[in-house]
Amino acid sequence: MSLNQEARDALKDLEEAGLLRTTREIQTPQGAEVVIDGQPALLFCSNDYLGLANHPRLIQAAHEALNRYGVGAAASRLISGTMTPHREAEQNLAALVGQPSAILYSSGYAANVGTLSTLARPGDLILSDALNHASLIDGCRLSRARIEVYRHADPEHLRALLDEKRSAHPRAFVVTDGLFSMDGDRAPLASLREIADRYDASLIVDEAHSLGVLGEGGSGACAEAGVRPDVFIGTLGKAFGCAGAFAAAGPAVIDLLRNRARSFVFSTAPPPATAAVAAAAAELVRGADDRRARLRRHSLRLRAGLRELGYQVPDDDTPIVPVMIGDPRQTMRISNDLLESGFFVHGIRPPTVPEGTSRLRLVPTAGHEDDHIERLLEAFARLRR
Numbered sequence: 328m329s330l331n332q333e334a335r336d337a338l339k340d341l342e343e344a345g346l347l348r349t350t351r352e353i354q355t356p357q358g359a360e361v362v363i364d365g366q367p368a369l370l371f372c373s374n375d376y377l378g379l380a381n382h383p384r385l386i387q388a389a390h391e392a393l394n395r396y397g398v399g400a401a402a403s404r405l406i407s408g409t410m411t412p413h414r415e416a417e418q419n420l421a422a423l424v425g426q427p428s429a430i431l432y433s434s435g436y437a438a439n440v441g442t443l444s445t446l447a448r449p450g451d452l453i454l455s456d457a458l459n460h461a462s463l464i465d466g467c468r469l470s471r472a473r474i475e476v477y478r479h480a481d482p483e484h485l486r487a488l489l490d491e492k493r494s495a496h497p498r499a500f501v502v503t504d505g506l507f508s509m510d511g512d513r514a515p516l517a518s519l520r521e522i523a524d525r526y527d528a529s530l531i532v533d534e535a536h537s538l539g540v541l542g543e544g545g546s547g548a549c550a551e552a553g554v555r556p557d558v559f560i561g562t563l564g565k566a567f568g569c570a571g572a573f574a575a576a577g578p579a580v581i582d583l584l585r586n587r588a589r590s591f592v593f594s595t596a597p598p599p600a601t602a603a604v605a606a607a608a609a610e611l612v613r614g615a616d617d618r619r620a621r622l623r624r625h626s627l628r629l630r631a632g633l634r635e636l637g638y639q640v641p642d643d644d645t646p647i648v649p650v651m652i653g654d655p656r657q658t659m660r661i662s663n664d665l666l667e668s669g670f671f672v673h674g675i676r677p678p679t680v681p682e683g684t685s686r687l688r689l690v691p692t693a694g695h696e697d698d699h700i701e702r703l704l705e706a707f708a709r710l711r712r
């Protein structure tokens with residue numbers, strides 16, 4: 328059988344299972360109101376939590392850096408790709424999250440794969456939350472350490488696993504999302520910190536969805552919980568409205584990552600304009616309390632309104648609002664119906680979420696008006712009828 332024939336068969340299987348994925352084209356800048364495949368719609372599924380992806384100050388930072396530094400970094404960071412904006416971004420990001428040093432990666436995926444596979448080694452023990460992001464899972468696997476998965480947000484299960492397994496391994500790591508990407512709930516960070524300390528384990532927290540959103544000045548879920556992680560992972564493609572990611576930690580940890588993290592060492596540095604936008608976004612995010620307040624107001628209103636309508640939505644306060652449906656085909660049917668009435672709400676299916684938990688993942692942003700939220704709730708009310 329030819330490769331192409333096999334691929335066609337695999338796609339057909341996906342389609343029959345309701346799991347085929349396609350892309351939709353946004354023909355405007357990111358924002359509350361967009362044009363998708365020629366049709367205007369209200370966007371409710373981006374991760375542009377603070378509405379910064381099209382912010383004039385960040386656009387200006389990109390223009391200035393393009394004029395000053397050009398388009399490409401032309402080499403990896405360790406060769407000749409480290410430019411002034413890269414250093415500035417790393418300084419600003421470390422300061423924002425209260426860590427001594429930071430290393431910039433070209434994406435969150437690269438950050439997680441590079442950081443975990445460098446810090447954990449064969450023979451070590453990794454304790455990983457059952458709902459951790461795929462990039463954390465891949466980083467754990469690549470390290471070839473022993474991986475134990477604890478039940479989602481369950482400190483007692485973590486404690487039991489450490490009790491049983493810890494002594495057989497020289498080092499241990501507790502790895503978790505700070506704010507879970509598909510469920511919108513927080514990790515129990517204070518308990519995780521306490522247990523990690525008791526068992527002499529390091530705590531690594533991926534704050535992809537909480538950086539900029541939670542904590543004072545948007546410094547994240549750990550800061551909100553009064554917890555200091557050993558390694559903080561932040562991404563810049565979500566609340567920062569930009570691209571890239573970073574790990575922040577003690578200076579020796581960061582120097583080791585600069586030396587050994589393969590996704591950093593063997594990859595061209597991010598474009599200088601991207602780093603310049605990240606540096607500017609770090610300052611913008613810190614001062615964005617008004618945007619965070621607006622985001623929180625929308626999140627609470629959307630959750631309460633959906634529950635009043637009888638939808639299964641967790642009682643929480645974060646901007647990741649999952650509406651549980653269950654079946655992947657029904658999830659996509661609802662998503663398509665909503666798009667036809669002018670609301671882009673994405674369906675999330677396996678393997679992104681466990682079998683039987685397909686859902687709509689609604690995300691309000693600081694860029695939405697109150698009226699946008701009310702219109703979405705009206706659309707859900709019509710669906711109910």
Ligand SMILES: *Cc1c(COP(=O)(O)O)cnc(C)c1O
Nearest residue numbers: 434435436460462508535562564
């Ligand atoms: C989005 C995401 C990543 C990946 O970040 P990118 O910059 O998009 O590659 C990593 N971790 C979590 C929890 C995420 O949600």
